[in-house]
Structure formats: structure tokens, C-alpha cells
Amino acid sequence: xxxxxxxxxLHASKTMQAIQSEVENTNRIALSVDCVIFGFEExxxxxxxxxxxxxxxxxxxxxxxxxxxxxxxxxxxxxxxxHQRTGLDDIFxxxxxxxxxxxxxxxxxxxTVAYYSLINVEHHKLKILxxxxxxxxxxxxxxxxxxxxxIFDTCYxxxxxxxxxxxxxxxxxxxxxxxxxxxxxxxxxxDIKMDRRNFRKKFFSMNLLTDINEMEKxxxxxxxxxxxxxxKKYEKNKKTWIGIDF
Amino acid sequence: xxxxxxxxxLHASKTMQAIQSEVENTNRIALSVDCVIFGFEExxxxxxxxxxxxxxxxxxxxxxxxxxxxxxxxxxxxxxxxHQRTGLDDIFxxxxxxxxxxxxxxxxxxxTVAYYSLINVEHHKLKILxxxxxxxxxxxxxxxxxxxxxIFDTCYxxxxxxxxxxxxxxxxxxxxxxxxxxxxxxxxxxDIKMDRRNFRKKFFSMNLLTDINEMEKxxxxxxxxxxxxxxKKYEKNKKTWIGIDF
DNA sequence: ATTTAATGTGTAATATTAACACATTATTTG
DNA sequence: CAAATAATGTGTTAATATTACACATTAAAT
Numbered sequence: 001x002x003x004x005x006x007x008x009x010l011h012a013s014k015t016m017q018a019i020q021s022e023v024e025n026t027n028r029i030a031l032s033v034d035c036v037i038f039g040f041e042e043x044x045x046x047x048x049x050x051x052x053x054x055x056x057x058x059x060x061x062x063x064x065x066x067x068x069x070x071x072x073x074x075x076x077x078x079x080x081x082x083h084q085r086t087g088l089d090d091i092f093x094x095x096x097x098x099x100x101x102x103x104x105x106x107x108x109x110x111x112t113v114a115y116y117s118l119i120n121v122e123h124h125k126l127k128i129l130x131x132x133x134x135x136x137x138x139x140x141x142x143x144x145x146x147x148x149x150x151i152f153d154t155c156y157x158x159x160x161x162x163x164x165x166x167x168x169x170x171x172x173x174x175x176x177x178x179x180x181x182x183x184x185x186x187x188x189x190x191d192i193k194m195d196r197r198n199f200r201k202k203f204f205s206m207n208l209l210t211d212i213n214e215m216e217k218x219x220x221x222x223x224x225x226x227x228x229x230x231x232k233k234y235e236k237n238k239k240t241w242i243g244i245d246f
Numbered sequence: 247x248x249x250x251x252x253x254x255x256l257h258a259s260k261t262m263q264a265i266q267s268e269v270e271n272t273n274r275i276a277l278s279v280d281c282v283i284f285g286f287e288e289x290x291x292x293x294x295x296x297x298x299x300x301x302x303x304x305x306x307x308x309x310x311x312x313x314x315x316x317x318x319x320x321x322x323x324x325x326x327x328x329h330q331r332t333g334l335d336d337i338f339x340x341x342x343x344x345x346x347x348x349x350x351x352x353x354x355x356x357x358t359v360a361y362y363s364l365i366n367v368e369h370h371k372l373k374i375l376x377x378x379x380x381x382x383x384x385x386x387x388x389x390x391x392x393x394x395x396x397i398f399d400t401c402y403x404x405x406x407x408x409x410x411x412x413x414x415x416x417x418x419x420x421x422x423x424x425x426x427x428x429x430x431x432x433x434x435x436x437d438i439k440m441d442r443r444n445f446r447k448k449f450f451s452m453n454l455l456t457d458i459n460e461m462e463k464x465x466x467x468x469x470x471x472x473x474x475x476x477x478k479k480y481e482k483n484k485k486t487w488i489g490i491d492f
Numbered sequence: 493a494t495t496t497a498a499t500g501t502g503t504a505a506t507a508t509t510a511a512c513a514c515a516t517t518a519t520t521t522g
Numbered sequence: 523c524a525a526a527t528a529a530t531g532t533g534t535t536a537a538t539a540t541t542a543c544a545c546a547t548t549a550a551a552t
Contacts, residue, residue, distance in 0.1 A: 026316070027276055027277075027313045027314070027315060027316060028274035028275055028276050028277075028316075029274055029275065029276075029277045029314065029316055030273055030274050030275075031273075031274075031275045031277065031346075031357060067273045068273070068275065068346070068357075069273060070272070070273060070274075070275060070355055071348055071355075072348065073346060073347050073348055074344060074345075074346035074347075074357065075346075095343060095344065097341060098320060098341065098344045098359050099320075100277075100314070100319060100320035100321075100359070101319050101320075102317055102318065102319055109316055109317075111277060111314075111320065113344050113346070178530090179530085179531095180529080180530080195510070195511075195512085196530090196531090197511095197512085197531085197532070197533080198509075198510065198511085200531080200532085201532095201533095202509095216530095219518085219519085219528090219529080220518090220519055220520065220527085220528070220529085221517085221518070221519065221520095221527070221528040221529035221530080222516075222517040222518050222519080222528075222529050222530050222531090223517085223518065223519090223529085223530080224529080224530055224531085225530085225531090424499090425499085425500095426498080426499080441541075441542075441543085442499090442500090443500085443501070443502080443542095443543085444540075444541065444542085446500080446501085447501095447502095448540095461549095462499095465497090465498080465549085465550085466496080466497070466498085466549090466550060466551070467496070467497040467498035467499080467548085467549070467550070467551095468497075468498050468499050468500090468547075468548040468549050468550080469498090469499080469548085469549065469550090470498080470499055470500085471499085471500090
């Protein structure tokens, strides 16, 4: 579509002109993205938080976010925030919900699009030198700044749901992992205990794991086998996942 | 929080000032809501569409939407659009996804928050006098204006998923309905055939239906019993719903 | 009185999920 | 080097949930 096309369209439609005028003038709103960045460390599900900008919220932590630029796609903005903070590309990212209460942010009307992402903590460990940032156990996240607690809760619930429907968990693990690590991951995310035999049976029956004939090293007990995630057969296994009720 | 509090905060934080300035000036974007309004009529799942504003898209249908006002909550904007078009209050509404590609709308940068809603067609039949509006069978929705096809597809998939997890379907039915109507609804939404006996067994076992001791009237065959939806026991039945795989 | 088009009902086979225990192995400790 | 430790690895049975399937019944229409 050329500029002339657009002009022609605009002249052709009164309604359209009205929209155009509104778009240009009064009805614009600041838009941001906020990312709930999950990582798995020390057998705990953690979230990356930053000290709040505002004096009033100085003691509180908040999610990582930024304003969306006028020429930037939503997802690009979310990726930008992630890349800036973690140095990682190619990150799992899912849009969750848009929060737009008029008074949600003290700086004025800011509507925010919330994403969560799953990252492999090992891959970017060196990047968090900044002491404004830290990884926090999700179980202890209770009082974030602004409406970020609500955003976090919503994203965490979404993750809990998704992980029972799709094999997302692998994004949080190193390339090679043991079944214990995998089960710990699920147990941390869902905050439940699972039966080891049934868990193993389930994953093996789904053909998602490739046995790479390596063993764990430097563990103070009998080492377990290491596996890799096998994406190939995933599509065939959409039906049931981990049989956990909420 | 008083105005002075805000002022104090703003002076206290350089970053905050920067945000404030950006919020006020350059980084604002037009925001809209678009609603995929579902209705159930003649045993078909339908969607309410409006003829497109734009000359270029004159032959195409589009979703109902409007710009969000600077002092309006997101959900309020969606409710407003629904109320304006259907005259109904107290409508089932769920936010689905926010679409924000820079070039998604020919009128310039407009980010849109998509909702779907479920309405009882009987309740508002009289309101659609406007010939710019019509109900269209979802099966024939193939070429909407702008990116509305993508929005529609996303919302329809969400509905298909949700209806297997929660008892939303009742929002589309009259207060009293037969099991045939209920099953037709599920079959239309999911675009599958279901076994009648198993369907009935499932719903009865969930204690969601109240037998009101009335029968269908004016049907050209043996009339069925009428039921009402019973919300009371819903929370207890979160686990399984209609056992359909995707 | 017959045809029509639906309602209403139960059981058996299959698949999935849940519960449950013991021998094995590498490491660490005494 | 023997014992203790802390994990891995493995199979079966019971309970539950899902699927497949057929015939008598009823009210209205012809």
C-alpha cells in the first residue's frame, strides 16, 4: 500500500478521517511491556526482578519492562527488554495479558503488555553484575511494586498451566539433564510432589527424551543418566501431559 | 497517593522523570479494543461483524471495536463496545491477546486488545437493525479486514479451548435448554460429532444441570426435557470437561 | 394408523492414571 | 575397606475415565 493509497482511503471515508484524527491527537496512550523472566536455579523456580525506579517503591522489586517505541512491534519490545537484561537471544517468550487500569501506574496512564519468558540461567549468569537485579525464588515473591504482583501472579499461573499442556520446561534446563532435574523442575513449577516411577513412565512414553549415553558427574550419590530433549516427536503428543489437576 | 506524593516521587528519581517525559510526549500510541462477539443461532456458532470503515476494505467485514479513551480501563472499553452494539450488560467477556504489529492498521500505529464475548442471541435480537451489522456462521469467516482474520482465529481457538475446560457454553444458550441444544452447541463450537449417551452421562455426572421438569414445545418430534445451568457445584468440577483432544 | 424424528437409557472394552517397594550403584565417611 | 548415605532404576495392580455401541419410547405430523 502506497502513501497515496492511504491518502485516498482517508478521503474516501469520513469515519476513517475521524479515526485518523483521533489516532493522531487526543487518544494516544503510553504502552509498555513487562516481562516475567523465569529461571531454574538450585532446584528452585526463580524470577528476575529489578529494584523499582520510584522512591516511593524503593524497597520493592519490580518486573523488567520498558516503554514500547512507536515504530516497534510488541514482541520486539519484549525481546529487546530481555536481550538488554540477559544478553540472550532466541528466548522462549509468550504474551500473557494486557493490564490497563487507568490508575495502575503512578507516572500516569501506562498500559502494559505482560510476557513471561523461560531462560536457561547458566547461559547468561555472567550478565547480572548489576546489583539492581536479582533472581528471587517465586515462593517468596509477595509484594512487588505497582501492580506487578498481579502481573507476576497471572504469568506464573499461565506458566503452570502451559507446562501441563506443552513441553516448555526444557527451556529452563541445560541441554543435558537428568530425569531428577526434570522432575524437580516440574515439582518446583507446580509446587507439588510427583511419583518418580509414574513421572519417568510418562516422559518415556511420550518419546520426548533422547538417551545420550552419558551420566551425571560430581554428584554425591549414584549418578543418573543424562538426556536431551527431542523436539521431533512433539507434535504427535499434544494430548495429555503431566496428569495434574489444579 | 496525593498529587504532592507524585511530585515528590518524580523529583526523587531521574529515571522516573525520564519515564514521565516519555509518557507525556513522544512514546504514545493509539490503543483500541476489538471484540469477537459469538452467538448461537439456528444451531450454528456465529460471530457479529460490521462492514469495514475503509473504502479499500469496503467489501470486507470486520470486528467490532473502538479506540480506548485515555481515562478508560481496558475492560470498560470492551464492555462499552459490546453495550453499544448489543444493548446488553453483564456479558461474558475474556481478554485474549494484544495485537501490535507496527503496520497492522492502515490508519497508522494502532495497537489493539482483542476480547471475545459470548452472548445470548435471543436477548438482543431487536437491536441489530443496522444493516452494517450481521451475524455470520463462523465456518464461513475467511477474509476479514485488516488483521481481523488473525484476531478472529485466535479468539475462536481460545473459545474452543476454554469450553473444554470451563462451562462457558451456557452463556450462549437461553436460560432453559434441552440436552440436544447443549450438545449441538458443543458440536458447533468444536466442529466435531459427539456421542449422545456419553455427552449426557458427562454432564449429569458433573451436577451442572438442574432438571426443571419442563419439556420442549413446538418441536416436530418427541420433546426433550429442559434444564437450567446450576452454578453452585461448578468449582468442584474443575478437573475434566469434555474429553476431546485437539 | 402409520411415519417421522427425535428422546432416553446401560454395559462392556479400552485407555489412562495412581499407588506402591526393593534391589542397585557411586560416593562419602569412619 | 566396610558401612552408611543418597540417590537411580524398574513393574504390577487397582482405580478411574473414556469410548463404543443399539433399541425401545414418545409426541407430532401425515
